[in-house]
Amino acid sequence: MAAILGMAAIGAWALMTERIAYVVTSGISMNPVYYQNDLVIVMKADSYHVGQIAAYHGDVPGQRVLHRIIGGSGSAGFVLKGDNNESIDPKTPTTEEMIGRAVLHIPKGGTWLKPFLGPSGIGMLSFLVISGGAATAARNRREIPRGRRKKKVKAMSRQGGSLETAAAVFKTVQRLPPALRGGAYLAAAFLALAVLLGVLGWMKPVVETREVAAPPRQSLTYSYSAKVPKSAAYDGTTVSSPEPIFRRLTNNVDLVTRYEGPPGTFDLSARLTNGTGWHTTIQLVDEVAFTGSSYEATAKFDLKALVARADAASTAIGTSSSGSVSVALSARVVSQGRATLSAPLTIEVTPVQMVLGGNSKLTTESAGSAGTTVVPREIGILGLTAAQARSYAILSLIAAGALAAIVFLIARRAMPLRTRAQIERRYPQLLVHVEPMASPPGKPIVNVDNFPALVKLAEKYGQMILTWRREDSDDFVVRDEGITYRYRVPLDRPELLDIEHQNRPATAGSHRRKASSPVS
Template structure:
């Protein structure tokens, strides 16, 4: 028992420290080595080699990929590929990221593993282990009505059949040593734990989809305007974006960049280019911190000055267009906990006008609609996360295995304490002590001690170094031990119920018989 419990403890340590794991194969990527629904056990190793089949965690929570190592190294990452795949895996796990290498395959093992570890399977095993001893009751033989009246019942009429056997097992457990009783309590606790973890682990899939947290809305909006004289070119005295600004009417433009969203810092820069590869940058608004949910930045643009700066570069280069320049505005907002928001806007200044560049975007905003996330399902109690569903399944299997091992040991010890009731049980348990003889009468004038249980007769046999003589009578089976003129007898009637008499001394003589009561033999 100590050896088995030690092995169970080692197994518990191996599973809880992820030294041992299992993979249920899906698909055909490892044909013909593994097939659909195979159960493969893996053991974590300190190093792996090319050619070995190993498992690693996939992209989805709870996913385990079992493929062959075809290249790479443990430090930079192994190159993995299924034997039936043409392409290699996208992930390159390192030694630390490996679950383990394959050591044992159970063909189609998941077919019985899933129902065994499901809530119904664990519940059924719990019921069978707890009530299994009640199934050992033997169907009693039919006996004549007259003889049945002579039988002395060992239990009350309400404790017959399986209930009587269950009560006998319970009493046998009570007679066990404190260590075995503690083991029985441990087995019951592990069965309950396996049932709870099995229900929690298998009631839903190991992964679940959760809506990603919506990020706060952010936007940057550009606008430009210019004061123009009243003319046929415009309907009023102000020209606004996205209409062109004709330089003959206005050569100064006001640009406004408005930000809406969480507080942070704001920066606005401009980059001048002329199509030759030349460029220069100017800071229009230095990095400015703000605390409100809106920030406005308004800057003037002198179109003549910008064109003059580009013409100077063209003259220095010796080639390039004159009288025009492209102005690239870039506004950037940095908010704590959010990605930087960058909004570009291209303006083209020609000798005739200022106009937006091709595909110019005046409004830039963040996308607040995030796709659902696939995360490992967690088991929570009162808002506190205890473990994932995948871990619950593994621990349920471990608890069930430990409970079955311990319960089997306790049940075996309890059954050895059960009283034997039939000749078949006695012959099966104590064949080395029995000697079958013809029926014989007790010696005249010698006492006969009726023993109320067979183990007591066995102890008398061992104490006196005598074999147990046995024979059959029409009404019962007799088992006797003779020593120093005393006959110790245990009698089993043919209906299978042992007699529960007090010890009686029978003095047989030629003149007659008389009976004297004595204390029981234990």
């Protein structure tokens, strides 16, 4: 029992800390190493290397992928691939994200494991625990003498019903010593907890589909402005988008990019081309992280410098310069849980002016839409997921079974021994079978109330227990210093029991005189 409890404790610790897990294979990705419904035990490791078969969590909640490591590293992420797959896995888990490496393979083990994980699994385990107690009771009934059994059956037939049975069990538990009674109550509590968690965990799947609200709106808006001298070209001294900017008046432009939406990172780049096939990219704003619901960045444009850069490229490749350049702006925002928001904008710079390119929009939006997602099912009243409830149900059932077994074994050792068979099973090493012996004349005989007391006397005096069978009883005797200590068990033969019942003395005094008579 100590070994079983130790193994159960180690297994419970391993499962709770996720040091050990299992994978039931599905599909053909790992043929011919693993096949459909194989059971693979995996163990958490501090490091992994190329060639090992390891498991990691898939994109779907509760999914476990078991493939071989073919590259990568623990910090940057491992590259995995099924032996029977042509492509590598899209996910690259790190060492911390790994479930564990394969340590044990049980072909078709998942076939017999699945019933225990199904809706009826917890109920079957509970039935086995309860039926074990019923089997013990049936075995005890077989040890009762036939005459007594008939009387007991008649008494039980008058009780009938589950309520009476429950009351009888409760009374039996009430008669146990306080420590055992507390253990029995604790085992019942664990069993009730296992049933509760099992019902809540298995009544529905471990995952559920939930409605997802529309994500927050995102927008990127460009605007530009320039200071110009007072002239007939403009009504004022400031030019703003989307008006063209005439280069004869100014070549300096301020480009402002404003973002509205969830926080994240922002960067802005510009790609220059001049129609000759040449291009180059300029980073206007390096990637920067920001908090809050808005962010604004300003980049200064020197139109003369941009055209000069394009003209220099034309001279280098041996083509004539047109004095024009096309600027393709690209602002990007990356927010957690959202797709990257990119906002393109084309600006054409000619020798005369700067204008927006055709079909260019100053504002780019991403409103998003409501949808659904698959998430682990949660049990609101307990604050657990369904998968956790299932694990705790199994652990509670193991604890209930272990406690019940301990209480039963200890209580059974404390039960009074009423038959020779029970005594021989319990103390075979102390018994010596002899022919019936007469007690020495004039020597006292002490009748012992129970057999354990006789065992203590035998151990005290260093004697074996002598036993023989008489016509009406089994005698167990310890002799020391002229005193005979005797424990007598009526012989379990119904005809003798009936005779004994008919010839029983009418008074307690005569009964005592008969019990204290010398052995003949």
